[in-house]
Amino acid sequence: MVPKLFCLVSSSDDLALLPALAEAGVDGFQVRDKSATTRELVELTRVVRGSVEMYDATVVVNDRVDVALAAGAAGVHLGADDLPVREARRIAPRLLIGATCRDREQVAAAAHDGADYAGFGPLFATQSKSGLPDPFGLGALAAAHGVLPLIGIGGIDAVRAGGARAAGAHGVAVIGGLWRQPDPLVAAKELVTAVA
Numbered sequence: 317m318v319p320k321l322f323c324l325v326s327s328s329d330d331l332a333l334l335p336a337l338a339e340a341g342v343d344g345f346q347v348r349d350k351s352a353t354t355r356e357l358v359e360l361t362r363v364v365r366g367s368v369e370m371y372d373a374t375v376v377v378n379d380r381v382d383v384a385l386a387a388g389a390a391g392v393h394l395g396a397d398d399l400p401v402r403e404a405r406r407i408a409p410r411l412l413i414g415a416t417c418r419d420r421e422q423v424a425a426a427a428h429d430g431a432d433y434a435g436f437g438p439l440f441a442t443q444s445k446s447g448l449p450d451p452f453g454l455g456a457l458a459a460a461h462g463v464l465p466l467i468g469i470g471g472i473d474a475v476r477a478g479g480a481r482a483a484g485a486h487g488v489a490v491i492g493g494l495w496r497q498p499d500p501l502v503a504a505k506e507l508v509t510a511v512a
């Protein structure tokens with residue numbers, strides 16, 4: 317089952333909050349730590365798993381199929397520089413696989429190659445990542461809807477999460493809309509309500 321609300325987690329976040337976030341209804345956690353070594357990423361993934369497993373939340377690892385398998389994560393999220401979805405599906409038939417997509421054609425290709433969902437963005441301007449294309453908004457998401465479950469990403473807050481759902485998104489993924497809020501748990505609850 318594809319989560320409706322992915323919270324992206326790195327080792328610099330407040331990991332002690334993870335059980336409360338999962339209890340509040342955050343049903344997906346993506347381990348994304350660009351500065352971690354492979355071993356640190358495996359350990360972080362195990363910590364995240366252990367923090368949220370009693371709430372049945374889904375844990376995926378960004379970029380790394382090997383780490384997802386080694387750490388017992390449910391899935392992996394793959395971008396353009398990562399192992400191709402087709403190869404990941406071949407070596408990991410049971411993993412949940414997400415693929416970054418920027419238009420309807422990429423979503424169709426990801427579906428053909430065996431992805432379970434598409435991370436679709438950037439929908440709005442983001443402070444969390446540079447080098448992205450200009451944000452393309454909810455119209456592009458609506459146009460790409462119907463091939464795979466779409467997870468909207470980029471500048472998502474609770475209001476925008478509701479808009480993304482109305483435009484056809486299955487769910488959303490967030491960094492700043494949760495971790496950079498004055499009270500991340502309150503923000504998480506608002507996001508959970510918005511994607512319900």
Ligand SMILES: Cc1ncc(COP(=O)(O)OP(=O)(O)O)c(N)n1
Pocket residue numbers: 322346348378379393394395396398414415416434435436437445467469489
């Ligand atoms: C849900 C979701 N969508 C898109 C991305 C971006 O992944 P990627 O293209 O691999 O870029 P990095 O996250 O590695 O910078 C994502 N992580 N999650």
Ligand SMILES: Cc1nc(C(=O)O)sc1CCOP(=O)(O)O
Pocket residue numbers: 416436437438439441442443444445448469470471472489490491492493
């Ligand atoms: C990691 C990432 N990937 C994106 C993409 O569009 O591929 S946008 C993004 C950052 C999302 O962070 P925030 O919720 O703070 O905007």
